[in-house]
Amino acid sequence: MKITRVEAIPFAIPYRKPLRFASGEVHSAEHVLVRVHTDDGLVGVAEAPPRPFTYGETQASIVAVLRDVFTPEVLGLSPWEREVVHARLGRTVGNPAAKAAVDMALWDIIGKAAGRSVTELLGGYTDHMRVAHMVGFASPEQMVDEAQRVRTEYGITTFKVKVGRRPATVDVAACRALREALGDDVELYVDGNRGWTASESARALRAMDDLGLTLAEELCPADDVLGRRWLVQRCPIPFVADESATRPGEVTRELLAGSATAISIKTARTGFSTSQRVLFQCEGLGVEVVIGNQVDGQIGTLCGAAFGAAHRLTAQRAGELSNFLDMSDDLLTEPVRITGGTVRVRDEPGLGIEIDPDKLAHYRQD
Template sequence: MIDLTITDVEAIPFAIPYTKPLRFASGEVRTADHVLVRVRTAAGVVGQAEAPPRPFTYGETQSSIVAVVEQLFGPALVGTSVLDRELHRARLHRTIANPTAKAALDMATWDAAGQLLGQPVHRLLGGYAESVRVSHMLGFDDPQVMVQEAERMREAHGITTFKVKVGRRPYQLDVAVVRALREAFGDEVELYVDGNRGWTASESARALAEMADLGLTLAEELNPADDVLGRRWLVQQCPVPFVADESATRPAEVTREILGGSATAVSIKTARTGFSESQRVLHLAEGLGVEVVVGNQIDGQVGTLASVVFAAAHASTSARAAELSNFLDMSDDLLVEPLTITGGRMAAPTAPGLGLHVDPDKLARYRQDA
């Protein structure tokens, strides 16, 4: 009988520069200061996942993730089975916040379980589709630069869905970008916008009115959810699904935002809810009758692999293009075999577990604790 017991948990900080900074309303990212989380089992199998800190969104840093994994979360999991996910959830949730640290541990246990059972996690989660469409996120820049990036992504990878970062002041800067993209590509591409809480409700309403002829498909977090009445007023008049992202990171928050009239769709990010909690969010959204999109937390390839595994596993998450391509802006990565996007799609891995293999030489080169 296979021994599924967790014997050790490790958190390895690493840093890989981006080839260009990604700018948006809530911050800027120049380097992937992430953490590789490993869960070792008595059978010798090692599960792995990536934790990308976003201090301007969730308050986590690279050092805080390492500390909480080593001092609190790791000891809480050692001695349990990789299948004891409800027990893991109960123990980890004794400590508030720390979403990406918890998520990485959850996904690493799924990876280990899949390897031990000889099954890809994609199938263990649901196994709905073999691949998913890819959406590329365009950060702040001049209209012509953003058009050129979109053209490059379409030509090189076949991507035809683009999430446009907005939220600058004056808002006309971003309206000009979206208009330039539509004029450049016509109806050949899908466009939606993400404000990262950068505008007020009135700015958002004016911007949406000026973009009414541009065929947007989604609007995400244009203004803060804490502006309760303004947000509800905006959502009531929004002509497309209004996506809750940062404001709906847990099932209870999803319930609050949807039933309170502050959103009509939900972004699911495995980087902050892992696989187990993401399924809770997904099933809640399905029960409430709201659409979902699989988002990106500017993940590296390890994190992106987890996202495509979850997106392809379910009918609802594979219905829309998933945000899977921003690892292309990193100068390097950790995987032995780089991820590929072909014809605008990314395939779910078929190997046991998450099917990921970290290059030990690259990890040695980029780790920050050696």
């Protein structure tokens, strides 16, 4: 079985409302559908969501690097030669979402060829993931309304609260309002997207010390090396490295330097193969992990759930798997459903993804 073609199809689906956080604002899911074809007729599917304000990738750059650089490197290889593919794509720096999509599409093919789900192939720990929902910037009242609606409609009881505004008292008030409205049986944690300084972060954490927060993610920039270490030493809860730890080497650097005490794994930027490398690093060092979300659509959500459910460590926490709820539509013939606060992985061979051709024709941008 050999790779014969790689498709990179740009598409755009509007959000029901803008997603706002400290590092940027998103109005439309301008993603890239990646399909890897083989001479056996098997096709692997994945999604590449660009985040230009985080990694520098755009929809156009992902299409271009897949078409002009990566496709020539992988044509003729077997999907089973994942390490060869990894080495060849690694010659080009950056481009994490493009690389991750190729890797996940190859796993989809392998699962189809083996007649097994990707979750089974990766580890098969469980068949579902608890879901955490991201609450973006808004007034405290609006944030409470959204969280209450999501809890009532989907049974979700874990919420990741976007913070990082100035003054920090705005976000402190929002977190306090969420705790008071939702009660103590709901898990809350915060993500600053590098929006505060180290001292602002420390003051905000002290002001929220009574709220029972469980994690604090990327409150200040990793480039503030001494300030970040100073903050993490004083942080009373696990401090999560996300966009500052996009490769195994960065994970090692952040953890051993004392700049983080937990790691966010996003399959949209490290695929399945490198995500396993990161996961096993964290397991060996005894640090917590969370399955993050790169504002993925339903394709990316299924990938995150498939990986998270496959491993004991990732299945212990709720994964950030609900961002697709903010999209006005998606490309799947069978939509992802959140029931009782969980997403079930699909038991079909591969990832169980089937693209609706009419929806793709409607939303594609090429």
